[in-house]
């Protein structure tokens with residue numbers, strides 16, 4: 001007879017597990033964290049995977065390169081058919097293991113160094129205030145996702161890569177389609193193909209006069225493609241990763257951050273009273289929402305013992321950063337949004353070799369937004385009852401469908 005707290009077979013809970021509250025990870029993660037080691041879950045395709053939800057265990061898995069992030073390795077767990085279609089596409093370095101992963105990632109490290117990104121703050125500040133001026137001039141109500149956050153994050157990453165403004169709507173739409181989970185496999189695949197075709201043409205054109213230009217793509221053409229360290233195709237795939245990872249995630253995080261402050265007025269009052277809390281408040285919203293909520297899938301390349309469990313070669317593993325960030329042992333009262341808590345050790349940007357490359361940029365963008373928004377719009381509030389605001393539960397990355405506000 002199973003000892004499962006849900007009355008079923010805990011060793012075979014189905015994954016993904018639905019959230020009871022759209023803004024908090026499912027309570028089952030909390031139950032799993034009471035048990036020793038990982039639990040076995042059953043995926044949609046009938047195969048099993050080991051699910052790790054405890055903070056220490058998640059970090060142990062992500063730090064161990066015997067677990068592969070390459071979806072072509074047999075046994076890699078599958079989240080959905082649509083996600084399979086994305087993982088079957090030509091891989092960017094986010095899907096590669098060392099040492100191949102490091103070869104590509106190193107080409108970009110200097111572009112996202114804290115010092116370099118900090119120097120972009122005045123530019124990000126200017127863009128944000130201009131977009132906010134336009135929003136205020138139009139008057140309420142507004143949808144902050146489409147009217148403010150997507151335009152901001154798109155402009156920033158497009159500035160870095162020098163992607164024409166007229167194409168922002170195009171790449172936003174393809175990114176949105178690529179992260180849908182409950183759709184046929186052709187939807188994300190076609191979206192990615194359109195993006196790759198677009199970037200192929202852009203980079204071909206850029207190659208003609210790259211040495212005269214000063215954007216990230218031109219620098220990669222001159223420093224990596226021409227000397228033969230990177231092929232044209234590899235650059236196209238890298239550019240797709242940067243363009244997509246660089247705007248959709250941060251815009252979602254901004255929307256959820258606003259949601260958290262408007263539904264926790266004491267925290268907003270605290271931030272207003274103590275602007276020095278801004279940096280910590282941003283880390284807390286990253287932890288609290290852990291928007292890449294189905295990260296990270298891995299497969300054991302060899303037999304590995306972790307958290308007291310022998311994981312056999314070829315077995316799938318899910319090291320859930322959303323679980324780790326809501327583990328009461330690492331973050332007391334984890335489901336409480338508290339901008340004063342000790343939070344720097346969160347893993348919302350993952351951990352180990354695949355830790356988010358763009359995190360300094362995401363941080364600066366979030367600090368600019370939350371350091372300005374409530375100051376310039378002190379009366380900001382939802383334009384509909386809070387219960388009507390829908391999360392993007394069906395996406396690989398959490399966010400809000402829309403964020404209707406008035407002021």
Ligand code: HEM
Pocket residue numbers: 093094095105241242243245246247249250253291292295296348349350353354355356357358359361362
């Ligand atoms: C709030 C915003 C963001 C969050 C929460 C976030 C989160 C993450 C996470 C969890 C990963 C690990 C993915 C995995 O293991 O499969 C990741 C990887 C990555 N992110 Fe971000 N990200 C954000 C913003 C950005 C931005 C602005 C960029 C800029 C281009 C970016 C670029 C990347 C890249 C290139 C990787 C792959 C790193 C590697 O595999 O070595 N991200 N991000």
